[in-house]
Amino acid sequence: MSFQKPDTDIIIAGGGLVGLTLALALSGTKNRPTNLDITLVDPTDPEIVKADSRAFSISASSKNLLEALDIWDTLADNAQPVSEIEITDTKLSEEIRPVLLHFDNETEDGEPAAYIIESGLLRSALFQATKNFTSIQFQPPGRITGFETSGQSITATLDNNKTLSGKLLVACDGRASALRQKAGIKTVEWKSKQTGITATISHSLPHNGRAIQHFLPAGPFAMLPLTGNRTSLVWTEKQNVAQEVMLYDDERFLAEVQKRANIDLGDLSLENRPSFFPLSMNIARDYVKERFALVGDSAHGMHWVAGQGLNFGFRDVAVLAELVIKTQRLGLDIGNANVLQDYQRWRRFDSFTFTASMAALNSLFSHDNFATRAVRDIGLQATNQIPALKKFFIKEATGLSGELPRLLKGERL
Numbered sequence: 001m002s003f004q005k006p007d008t009d010i011i012i013a014g015g016g017l018v019g020l021t022l023a024l025a026l027s028g029t030k031n032r033p034t035n036l037d038i039t040l041v042d043p044t045d046p047e048i049v050k051a052d053s054r055a056f057s058i059s060a061s062s063k064n065l066l067e068a069l070d071i072w073d074t075l076a077d078n079a080q081p082v083s084e085i086e087i088t089d090t091k092l093s094e095e096i097r098p099v100l101l102h103f104d105n106e107t108e109d110g111e112p113a114a115y116i117i118e119s120g121l122l123r124s125a126l127f128q129a130t131k132n133f134t135s136i137q138f139q140p141p142g143r144i145t146g147f148e149t150s151g152q153s154i155t156a157t158l159d160n161n162k163t164l165s166g167k168l169l170v171a172c173d174g175r176a177s178a179l180r181q182k183a184g185i186k187t188v189e190w191k192s193k194q195t196g197i198t199a200t201i202s203h204s205l206p207h208n209g210r211a212i213q214h215f216l217p218a219g220p221f222a223m224l225p226l227t228g229n230r231t232s233l234v235w236t237e238k239q240n241v242a243q244e245v246m247l248y249d250d251e252r253f254l255a256e257v258q259k260r261a262n263i264d265l266g267d268l269s270l271e272n273r274p275s276f277f278p279l280s281m282n283i284a285r286d287y288v289k290e291r292f293a294l295v296g297d298s299a300h301g302m303h304w305v306a307g308q309g310l311n312f313g314f315r316d317v318a319v320l321a322e323l324v325i326k327t328q329r330l331g332l333d334i335g336n337a338n339v340l341q342d343y344q345r346w347r348r349f350d351s352f353t354f355t356a357s358m359a360a361l362n363s364l365f366s367h368d369n370f371a372t373r374a375v376r377d378i379g380l381q382a383t384n385q386i387p388a389l390k391k392f393f394i395k396e397a398t399g400l401s402g403e404l405p406r407l408l409k410g411e412r413l
């Protein structure tokens with residue numbers, strides 16, 4: 001039987017933050033490249049940075065991964081360490097808003113447990129890094145519309161009717177993943193009418209590295225410190241209210257921010273117009289099919305309340321890259337079922353429990369029932385009194401617990 005060599009080794013559908021990081025992780029380093037051929041497909045031109053006003057909380061383990069991929073150095077000057085986290089749970093009308101839970105945000109080694117990085121900077125650093133590898137190719141802008149597996153390869157069809165074959169197809173096409181649907185993979189979904197409003201503000205007083213999560217009846221209002229006297233906002237509102245907020249002029253927007261901020265940052269100004277993100281939450285029941293894997297939001301679309309969606313995507317990347325490269329070095333088929341089953345075993349349970357608990361946390365906090373609020377406030381205050389429990393939460397959030405893939409420990413593949 002004749003075997004036709006596929007066009008590429010790995011096809012990645014989606015050149016978002018996770019797709020780009022996966023391409024880099026699979027490529028190794030400049031000094032020790034894997035020479036795996038990677039082809040990325042995305043509807044947008046990769047030279048055009050999709051800057052939105054989001055900023056991401058990057059956990060200590062994600063920082064390790066970015067270091068191991070030689071990207072952290074280009075980001076470090078613009079990465080703001082988060083030194084402490086405050087959590088409050090009050091109504092806007094309440095004059096006094098006690099801090100119910102406070103964390104010193106450090107790892108066991110005394111390093112920052114998280115950094116805040118702006119979306120455009122991260123995307124640009126990842127895209128620039130792909131230029132170090134001739135083995136990473138970008139298709140002209142377009143979408144993958146379908147795929148078919150046959151023997152040792154999988155063939156994707158693009159919306160220009162071109163086909164592309166590889167040994168493995170990885171869907172990094174986001175939480176509404178069309179490829180997940182094409183693969184017939186079902187999801188568990190959580191309904192939500194929330195929208196996230198993001199914006200960057202400048203202020204005259206320093207934030208001192210403090211991040212604030214203010215639980216309000218409409219949803220969490222987060223203030224994430226950026227480098228300089230700047231803060232990234234994630235303001236959650238019901239969809240109809242968010243539509244009204246879209247129409248606010250800068251002055252009205254900032255006045256509403258000031259009402260919600262539990263901190264005096266002095267004079268405020270807006271650095272960019274707000275962006276809007278309607279919330280959908282889902283998790284895939286399976287992460288793999290024959291020669292096919294889900295990575296990032298296509299596998300788990302979680303609430304932004306804990307700032308972990310991208311970090312979980314990076315964990316998927318670290319695991320899949322380690323398994324694929326190990327298999328390649330053994331001279332075996334990188335798209336074989338064992339690799340994919342190992343990936344699913346390592347990642348699915350972790351993401352499922354976290355995505356479900358964040359959906360539950362959001363519904364516990366996003367209403368104003370007196371009894372529920374009393375119980376959750378007692379819970380927050382009790383947690384605040386138990387240092388060991390707080391350390392446990394910080395360790396979980398850093399992604400440094402459990403069975404770690406090498407990239408999350410900062411080791412090169």
Ligand SMILES: Cc1cc2nc3c(=O)[nH]c(=O)nc-3n(C[C@H](O)[C@H](O)[C@H](O)COP(=O)(O)OP(=O)(O)OC[C@H]3O[C@@H](n4cnc5c(N)ncnc54)[C@H](O)[C@@H]3O)c2cc1C
Pocket residue numbers: 013014015016017018019041042043044054055056057058142143144145172173174175178179196197198234277295296297298304306307308309310311312313
């Ligand atoms: C308001 C907000 C705040 C957040 N804050 C944090 C945070 O602080 N920390 C954190 O860790 N996470 C955070 N997240 C989550 C984080 O943004 C996501 O987890 C992450 O961006 C997902 O990246 P992705 O590449 O998997 O998906 P996406 O960013 O959705 O990228 C999908 C890509 O696939 C492409 N695509 C779609 N369909 C196709 C197709 N058929 N063929 C080819 N390409 C296709 C799209 O063009 C896109 O480029 C936040 C999210 C929101 C909304």
